[in-house]
Every structure is written in C-alpha cells, then in structure tokens.
Amino acid sequence: MLKRVHFPTSLLPYLLVAPQVIITLIFFIWPASQAVYQSFLIEDAFGMSTEFVWFENFTYLATDEQYLGSFGRTIFFSVCVAFLSMSAALILAGFADRIVRGATTYRTLLIWPYAVAPVLAGALWVFMFNPTLGIFPYILEFIGVDWNHYLNGNQAMALVIFAAAWKQIAYNFLFYLAAMQSIPRSLIEAAAIDGAGPVRRFWDHIFPLISPTTFFLLVINAVYAFFDTFGIIHAVTQGGPANATTILVYKVYNDGFVGLDLGGSAAQSVILMFLVIAMTVVQFRYVERKVEY
Amino acid sequence: MASITMKDLVKAYGNVEVLHHVAGEIEDGELIVIVGPSGCGKSTLLRMIAGLETITSGDVKIGDKIVNDLEPAERDIAMVFQNYALYPHMSVRENMAYGLKIRKIAKDEIEQRVQEAADILEIREYLDRKPRQLSGGQRQRVAMGRAIVRNPQVFLFDEPLSNLDAKLRVQMRLEIRKLQQRLGVTSIYVTHDQVEAMTLGDRLMVLNGGYVEQFGTPIELYNRPATLFVAGFIGSPSMNFLPATADSGILKFGKAASIPSANHAAGAVTLGIRPEHLVHDDAGPIKITVQMSEHLGANTLIHGVLEGTDTDFVASMLGHVTADPGSTMSFSALTENLHIFDAASGKRIEG
Numbered sequence: 273m274l275k276r277v278h279f280p281t282s283l284l285p286y287l288l289v290a291p292q293v294i295i296t297l298i299f300f301i302w303p304a305s306q307a308v309y310q311s312f313l314i315e316d317a318f319g320m321s322t323e324f325v326w327f328e329n330f331t332y333l334a335t336d337e338q339y340l341g342s343f344g345r346t347i348f349f350s351v352c353v354a355f356l357s358m359s360a361a362l363i364l365a366g367f368a369d370r371i372v373r374g375a376t377t378y379r380t381l382l383i384w385p386y387a388v389a390p391v392l393a394g395a396l397w398v399f400m401f402n403p404t405l406g407i408f409p410y411i412l413e414f415i416g417v418d419w420n421h422y423l424n425g426n427q428a429m430a431l432v433i434f435a436a437a438w439k440q441i442a443y444n445f446l447f448y449l450a451a452m453q454s455i456p457r458s459l460i461e462a463a464a465i466d467g468a469g470p471v472r473r474f475w476d477h478i479f480p481l482i483s484p485t486t487f488f489l490l491v492i493n494a495v496y497a498f499f500d501t502f503g504i505i506h507a508v509t510q511g512g513p514a515n516a517t518t519i520l521v522y523k524v525y526n527d528g529f530v531g532l533d534l535g536g537s538a539a540q541s542v543i544l545m546f547l548v549i550a551m552t553v554v555q556f557r558y559v560e561r562k563v564e565y
Numbered sequence: 566m567a568s569i570t571m572k573d574l575v576k577a578y579g580n581v582e583v584l585h586h587v588a589g590e591i592e593d594g595e596l597i598v599i600v601g602p603s604g605c606g607k608s609t610l611l612r613m614i615a616g617l618e619t620i621t622s623g624d625v626k627i628g629d630k631i632v633n634d635l636e637p638a639e640r641d642i643a644m645v646f647q648n649y650a651l652y653p654h655m656s657v658r659e660n661m662a663y664g665l666k667i668r669k670i671a672k673d674e675i676e677q678r679v680q681e682a683a684d685i686l687e688i689r690e691y692l693d694r695k696p697r698q699l700s701g702g703q704r705q706r707v708a709m710g711r712a713i714v715r716n717p718q719v720f721l722f723d724e725p726l727s728n729l730d731a732k733l734r735v736q737m738r739l740e741i742r743k744l745q746q747r748l749g750v751t752s753i754y755v756t757h758d759q760v761e762a763m764t765l766g767d768r769l770m771v772l773n774g775g776y777v778e779q780f781g782t783p784i785e786l787y788n789r790p791a792t793l794f795v796a797g798f799i800g801s802p803s804m805n806f807l808p809a810t811a812d813s814g815i816l817k818f819g820k821a822a823s824i825p826s827a828n829h830a831a832g833a834v835t836l837g838i839r840p841e842h843l844v845h846d847d848a849g850p851i852k853i854t855v856q857m858s859e860h861l862g863a864n865t866l867i868h869g870v871l872e873g874t875d876t877d878f879v880a881s882m883l884g885h886v887t888a889d890p891g892s893t894m895s896f897s898a899l900t901e902n903l904h905i906f907d908a909a910s911g912k913r914i915e916g
C-alpha cells in the first residue's frame with residue numbers, strides 16, 4: 273500500500289506563497305478585471321459621465337477599419353519578426369554548434385542583445401537609420417534607396433521589424449543551440465558516413481529533430497511580437513507614419529492615453545488578453561506534450 | 566573488399582598523445598578485434614579509420630589508397646555505433662535506405678536491397694516501425710542492416726553489443742560472425758570484453774594506454790602473450806603472477822619454493838601460470854593457503870595466497886573439488902605452461 277506523507281498543518285506555507293499571490297492580485301487580476309469592466313463603459317473625453325453599454329465597444333471595433341487594419345498589420349509584423357529572428361537564430365546556432373574552440377565567447381556575445389532594454393534597442397536602431405545622421409541611409413543611398421522611415425510607412429515597418437527581430441535572435445539562438453547540442457553526436461556522424469554533407473545533414477536530421485523547439489519558439493515569438501514590442505515601436509516610430517506601424521498593443525496605448533477613448537482601449541486590451549490566453553493554451557496543449565518523431 | 570593498412574598512426578589532443586605509433590595490416594575479408602581496457606584509445610583508433618577524427622600523423626590506407634584526407638562518406642565504409650545512432654524520426658526502412666538514397670540509387674534497387682538485408686537480419690516485419698518502437702536487440706539488427714545494405718568495403722563496429730543483456734550478446738556475437746563470413750567484408754570490431762574478442766576475431770589487436778601490446782591470433786595471444794598486460798588481459802580467470810628469481814633453469818619463488826624451467830632467463834622475473842594449467846599434485850612445488858572456493862558446476866575456482874606470502878593465487882580445477890579455507894593445497898604445472906616475463910619491462914622472455 274502506498275504510504276502518504278503527512279505534513280503538520282501550519283501557517284508557514286501560506287505565508288511563503290502570500291507575496292506571489294498578492295503580487296498577482298494587485299498587478300494582474302485587479303487591473304485585468306478593471307479592464308474587463310471598463311470595456312463595457314463609454315466615457316466622455318473629460319471623464320464627466322460614464323455609461324454602461326455592454327458590448328458596444330466590441331461591436332464597434334469589429335467594424336472599425338482602423339482597428340481591423342491594425343490587426344492585419346500586427347499579424348504581418350509578427351510573422352515577419354518570428355520568421356526573421358528564428359531563421360537568423362537557426363543559422364547562427366547551426367554554425368555555433370559546429371564550433372568547438374571559443375564556443376562560449378561566441379555564445380556570450382550573441383546573448384547580449386537580449387539583455388538590452390527594448391527602448392534602448394529601439395533608440396539604437398533610430399540612430400543607425402536616422403535619415404540625416406544615420407550610417408545605414410548613407411550606405412543605402414549608394415544602391416539608390418532613399419531612406420526616410422519618418423515619411424515612408426513601408427520603410428518604417430521594415431525598421432521596426434528588424435529592430436524587434438534583432439532583439440529576439442539571442443533568445444531563439446539559445447534554445448536552438450541547446451536543442452542542437454542535445455542531438456547525439458553519433459547520429460550526425462552516422463549521417464556523415466552515410467554520405468550526407470553538412471547541408472543535407474541539417475535538413476534531413478537536425479531540423480526535423482529540433483522541430484519541437486521550433487514550435488515552442490514560434491509561440492514564444494508570436495507572443496513577443498504581439499505584446500513585447502511596445503517599447504521598440506514607441507522609441508522608433510511612435511506608431512507612425514500615418515499609423516503604418518501601429519500594431520495592436522500600440523493602438524491600445526494610443527487610443528487610451530492619447531485619444532482618451534478609455535472604453536475602446538479597454539476593449540482592445542481585453543481582446544489582446546484573450547489572444548495571450550489562447551496562445552498559452554496552445555503552448556501547453558501541444559508543446560509541453562512529448563513530441564513524437 | 567579491401568585490405569586496411571595502419572602506418573605509424575599517432576593521435577594527439579593538444580599536447581596529450583593518446584595513440585602512439587600504431588601500426589598493423591588487416592587483410593581482405595579479415596575480422597580484426599581491437600581490445601583493451603576503457604580509455605586505451607580503441608574508439609579513437611576506429612574513428613580515425615572511419616574519418617571521424619583527424620589523423621595527427623601517420624597513414625591509413627584502405628585498399629591501396631591513402632584515405633587520410635578523405636571525408637567519411639568517400640571512404641566506402643559503414644559503421645555500427647554503440648548507441649546504434651539510428652535516425653529517430655525515420656522508419657526502419659528509411660533508416661536503411663538513407664545512405665543509398667544519398668548515393669542516388671534507383672528506387673526499386675533500394676527497395677530490393679533493403680528487403681534482402683531485412684531478410685538476412687530477420688527484421689522484415691519491423692520495416693515500417695520507428696526505432697523507438699523496437700527493443701534493444703532489434704535496434705542492433707537495424708543498425709547492422711543499415712551497414713550491410715550499403716555493401717561497403719569495410720565494416721567498423723564500436724562496441725555494438727555492450728548495451729545488450731548477456732544472452733543476447735552471445736547470440737548476436739555469433740550472428741555478426743556468420744554475417745561477416747558470409748559477406749566476406751573486411752571488418753574492425755572494437756570491444757573491451759575479452760571473451761567477445763577471443764571468440765569473434767581472426768586476429769586481435771590488444772591496446773593499452775595507446776600502445777599496441779600485441780597483434781595476433783587468439784591462440785597466439787593465449788599461448789604466447791608478448792607482455793604481462795596481454796597475459797593478464799586474455800584468459801579468464803586471469804593468469805597468476807608470481808615474483809621469481811631465475812637462475813640456470815631454476816625459478817625460485819615464494820618462501821623457498823622452486824620449479825624447473827626450460828627458459829634461459831636470469832635474474833628477477835615474473836612467473837605467469839594460468840589457473841587452468843595448474844595440476845593438483847601433493848608433491849607439487851606450488852603450495853597455496855586456501856581462502857575460499859567458487860563452485861561453477863563444470864569447474865571449481867580455488868582462491869588463496871601463495872604459502873608464506875601475500876601473493877594472490879587462483880587455481881581452476883575440473884569438476885567439484887572441496888578445499889577447506891585455511892588448508893594447504895599443492896600444485897604443479899607443465900614446463901611448457903610457464904610464462905616468464907622480465908620483471909622490469911614486463912616483456913615476455915622466450916625460451
């Protein structure tokens with residue numbers, strides 16, 4: 273018979289988890305419930321009157337061209353960021369995996385971007401691409417590209433995509449490298465003896481074997497692009513020009529704190545909240561499960 | 566089919582030399598076993614032949630071509646790894662076909678060769694399974710199958726049976742031997758198990774600390790071990806070693822005991838006698854204080870120390886022999902069964 277271990281009941285365990293519970297309540301549950309409540313209200317711009325309108329904020333969003341446009345942009349932005357940062361990380365990890373000497377140095381250098389705060393990362397890219405001062409517009413001029421992301425919406429989008437992707441490469445790199453290094457060396461050697469060259473080995477063996485990591489990173493990167501890129505956008509383009517880089521998180525901020533449409537902004541953030549929950553569920557359902565080859 | 570020549574092979578990692586001037590020739594169709602204790606450089610040597618490790622100096626020749634700078638794929642070899650190294654995301658069929666697919670062999674020929682190999686190894690019904698759905702023994706067969714479909718010039722085995730249980734190991738050992746003889750492919754087999762080495766190899770290369778101690782047939786190694794190391798490594802239970810002094814055909818050992826020998830050695834030597842070569846003989850010169858005995862059924866191992874010393878001694882007697890702990894037993898041995906080694910260098914001293 274299985275013998276259970278009984279602990280004497282005491283206050284201590286509750287005390288130990290209390291800080292975490294309090295933090296969650298104050299900084300997550302309470303604001304989240306406030307947001308849900310607010311999303312049912314319409315308030316005039318001066319805060320003089322509020323009206324409870326049920327789902328009107330949501331139905332309005334569903335028909336709002338600007339909101340739907342922002343939704344499309346966000347998806348485009350996320351796909352580009354995830355694809356760019358993951359493929360760059362994959363290539364770097366592929367090379368780092370083959371290196372024996374000095375591997376830790378490369379690894380440390382490659383991890384640094386992750387430690388940079390989003391706003392600083394954004395500022396860095398703003399400087400590099402400043403149309404009058406930056407080094408890249410100067411170089412681009414030689415190949416006939418007239419760079420000005422303050423005026424050109426597509427260039428502005430490209431810039432925030434690069435900045436956001438660059439910052440995430442380090443994170444993806446770490447996971448990819450760890451995944452590659454957990455593949456038994458002898459398996460790759462067997463493939464080499466079977467006649468597969470480095471490229472073939474990568475596509476036939478390494479890439480399929482790290483597919484669980486790819487799926488995991490896909491979710492993480494999507495979440496990152498959706499929610500964590502506010503700082504970069506704020507520093508680089510402020511959502512402009514003409515809303516060309518206003519992705520959903522940025523629109524929440526813009527409509528709420530600049531446009532003072534608190535109800536609409538709250539409704540948007542509730543939608544975002546459900547998106548996060550959905551992605552987290554996907555992750556737990558599929559990623560945590562042992563992936564079958 | 567091809568012969569393999571190792572010429573003055575050296576492997577160094579940084580300043581540390583792990584293989585020292587290894588040389589040897591393997592004839593076409595021969596099965597060579599490289600045997601030695603853990604860390605002696607067996608895998609390193611095999612991997613140098615496979616092309617998975619760089620060669621610090623010396624040459625490896627397959628056939629009459631020096632292959633030092635060839636990629637593993639260009640050496641026309643197949644290797645079976647200790648952990649099998651099957652591709653986990655591919656079915657058994659795909660695992661076996663992979664090397665052929667890369668060589669752009671026609672689809673129906675691939676299928677035919679895979680089927681043939683599957684028949685030989687009796688893994689036909691598992692062809693559509695993934696490696697993780699197989700037992701250890703079946704995986705081992707698949708790994709062998711992957712090697713034989715390629716029809717290479719050389720098979721390399723790195724401890725392929727060490728993950729199997731004892732019974733399966735014996736069975737697979739026999740199968741590998743049969744398969745190798747049937748296909749006639751030159752093979753190198755690495756193991757640290759001396760029984761496996763003795764039963765499998767046409768010839769054995771005994772490695773110790775990166776040096777070749779001896780390279781010869783199992784019987785040569787058993788009958789005329791070149792060094793103390795080989796003498797102790799080959800044979801089970803191990804050979805007994807007694808410090809002795811040789812003087813004009815008489816070997817003095819222990820407490821005033823002596824035995825005649827036909828050897829001309831003089832001075833300090835080590836006398837080696839195999840446990841199974843001891844004959845129970847009440848007038849024998851070798852007197853042992855019995856400590857315990859092990860009954861194995863077909864024979865009995867008597868453990869003790871040489872009387873008046875603390876040199877351990879084992880005797881193997883046929884059948885069931887009773888010996889009380891504390892009692893004394895005497896043995897003799899035939900002159901031709903005495904092995905004499907230089908006490909300082911450990912080298913065999915021939916008659």
Ligand SMILES: Nc1ncnc2c1ncn2[C@@H]1O[C@H](COP(=O)(O)OP(=O)(O)OP(=O)(O)O)[C@@H](O)[C@H]1O
Nearest residue numbers: 578581583601602603604605606607608609610757
């Ligand atoms: N990459 C390396 N760098 C430095 N030393 C190494 C390296 N690989 C192996 N060695 C050393 O080379 C020696 C031989 O190793 P090897 O793997 O050939 O041993 P082995 O005979 O196959 O042992 P085992 O029976 O345990 O497999 C060992 O002493 C090991 O420490």
Ligand SMILES: [Mg+2]
Nearest residue numbers: 607608609723
């Ligand atoms: Mg080894």
